[in-house]
Amino acid sequence: MGETRAITVEKVLPYPAEKVWRTLTTSELLVKWLMPNDFVAAVGHRFNFRTRPMGDWDGVVQCEVLACDPPKLLRYSWKGGADTNPDYGSKLDSTVTWTLTPVDGGTHLRMVHDGFVFPGNRFAFDAMSPGWGKIMDAIGRVTAEA
Known part of the structure; x- marks a missing residue:
């Protein structure tokens, strides 16, 4: 097993935590900044994100809500890809954690x-590192419109 790395992205959004939380946890809003999904903010809920299939990967990211403490913390597993895909769509077994902290x-x-x-x-x-930064900007736009 090799070295494990994480992508970390941070941003201050000019909205209260409750409003940002809605953007992160409402399925209809999630689709506007990430992917089509069947998300519900409840520990143990299994859900999927769906994107373009590639190679042997069907384009489905299988997830489970691991922690949910509104409007402070959301964590879910993120599993997808295929062992036979060497690049885009390679096998990934990871977690995504969102932390919201009120600031001035x-x-x-x-x-x-x-x-x-x-x-x-x-x-x-390498592909997702800049992508998450763009997604953080999209979260700001969707929150402004919500």
């Missing part, structure tokens, strides 16, 4: 996507 002028939002094992998940890590 809004909410500090921190996302940690942990569990990228090198060298096998290098492509996913």
Whole structure:
């Protein structure tokens, strides 16, 4: 087993934590900044994100809510990909943790996507690192509109 890495992205959004929480946990809003899904904010709930299939991967990210403490903490597993895909769609078994902290002028939002094992998940890590930054910006836009 190789070295494990995490992607960490942080941003202060000019909204109260409760409003940001809604953006993170409402299925209809999640689709606007991430992917189609069947998410419910309840520990133990199994759900999927769906995206474009690639190679032997069906495009489904299988997830389970591991922790849910509104409006402070949300953690879920993130599993998908295929062993036969060397690049995009490679096998990934990881977790995503969202932490919301009230600050002057809004909410500090921190996302940690942990569990990228090198060298096998290098492509996913390199592709998703800038992607999560763009997603954080999209969360801000969706929260503003919600």
